Amino acid sequence: MKRWTTSNAGAPNRRQFLLGAAATAIAAGGTGSFASSFVPAPANAAAPLKIEAVELIELHGRYTAEAGVNAQPQVNPLDVYDDLRPAPYQDKASGSKEVHTSAIYVRVTAGGIQGLYGPIEKSAAIVVQQELRPFLLGKDALAGEALWDQMYRSNRHSRDGFFMMGISAVDNTLWDVRGRYYGVPVYRLLGGPTRSSVEMYASCLGFSLEPEAVRTRALALKGEGFRYQKWFMGYGPGSGPEGMSRNVELVRILRETVGDDTELMFDAYSGWDQDYTLEWAHRVEQYRPHWIEEATHPEKIESFAAMRRSTTIPIASGEHFYGRWEVERYLQAGALSVVQADPEWCGGTSELLRIGTVASLHDVPVIPHGHSLRAAVHIICSQSPMTFPLGEFLVNKMRHYYHFESNPLVPERAHIALPTGPGFNVQLDPAKIESQSVLKLD
Secondary structure, three states: OOOOOOOOOOOOOHHHHHHHHHHHHHHOOOOOHHHHOOOOOOOOOOOOOEEEEEEEEEEEEEEEEEOOOOOOOOOOHHHHOHHHOOOOOOOOOOOEEEEEEEEEEEEEEEOOEEEEEEEEOHHHHHHHHHHHHHHHOOOEOOOHHHHHHHHHHOOOOOOOHHHHHHHHHHHHHHHHHHHHHHOOEHHHHOOOOOOOEEEEEEEOOOOOOOHHHHHHHHHHHHHOOOOEEEEEOOOOHHHHHHHHHHHHHHHHHHHHHHOOOOEEEEEOOOOOOHHHHHHHHHHHHHHOOOEEEOOOOOOOHHHHHHHHHHOOOOEEEOOOOOOHHHHHHHHHOOOOOEEOOOOOOOOHHHHHHHHHHHHHHOOOOEOOOOOOOHHHHHHHHHOOOOOOOOEEEEOOHHHOOOOOEOOOOOOEOOEEEOOOOOEOOOOEOHHHOOEEEEOOOO
16 A cells, blocks of 8 residues: 655755745845745744733823713612612713722733733732732743633632633733734734724613603714614513513614614613513514623523523623633523623633634624723634624723723724734823822732
């Protein structure tokens, strides 16, 4: 039996041929596509980029905001208790107010390069300071897969909650370090752009649910170019039949206001249960909601599966998912139409990429929760639009969320352009920082 082999004798292999071709083109001053794409690696590219410092930077400042508006509470699991359920809300504009604000950023120094990412939540910052910082010092910032796996294996509580949020914060900052090291935006490290901009949907948390306010703001968002709007339910089982009627009425008003060419999504923030959701769903299916989000608690996979089987309305969830394993359990159960994992919480940029791979195996899209924007936008614009079609823009929150930054990501006609600059390119604005300190949480 003849064994087919290739021989290097007398002929260059493919790698030798390509390197020789590149050298010839460069020596001849060629500007062809191969020669022009040849970029020298950074000096000592094979050497470890050792982590020298992991710090938490706390910033303080203030801004002026409109008073008496955009404080509509959403339904939440505690609403079943009479004394914990808020009264019906009304906007009562009352001029302006001064708001004192603060934010925490992670700063990682490696090989003289400083990576910066934030804002992050204080609960995650505690994990970074007390658990992850000592572990990371001296490690190679370029060894992303190894570092993620080691952080995950470093603590028996790492699989979810605040510990996974801490891993997320560090992972995102390390991607910024690597982007700065190579001098490219993070999305370039993730495979390069798959589109020229990222379409965002308008997330209307805090908007009044009064009928006229709903009509006014829904039309305004449509006029700004948003083809997708998500509204937050204000009532749940604790509000009885009247609350259900208001939840149904919200859907009707929105559909009649924006017409059939705008997709409408709704969020119940785990404040409902399976029966309540299905009653609502059967009453509003005629208005074609694009999804109902977080209808009940995320641990109730069987309820999500039952809801998905029992209504034509797509079922979405995932902002409180931690890691690819939880996503896979949901998808194996046929429980979701949309995965909404958040790179600030689910394990960072690295883990959301893996979640995207898992979801693609089930033909389920990933539309990241929009708690923050930078990591999500870089991931979305580097992956297939079939798997990552959209991003979430929290209209009210993002007005001031990046208060301390000079270059926040802002949509134009509902699209965020490809980010520029190395890494995530977080740039702080000294004019907005009244004080700052290195936060100690030991």
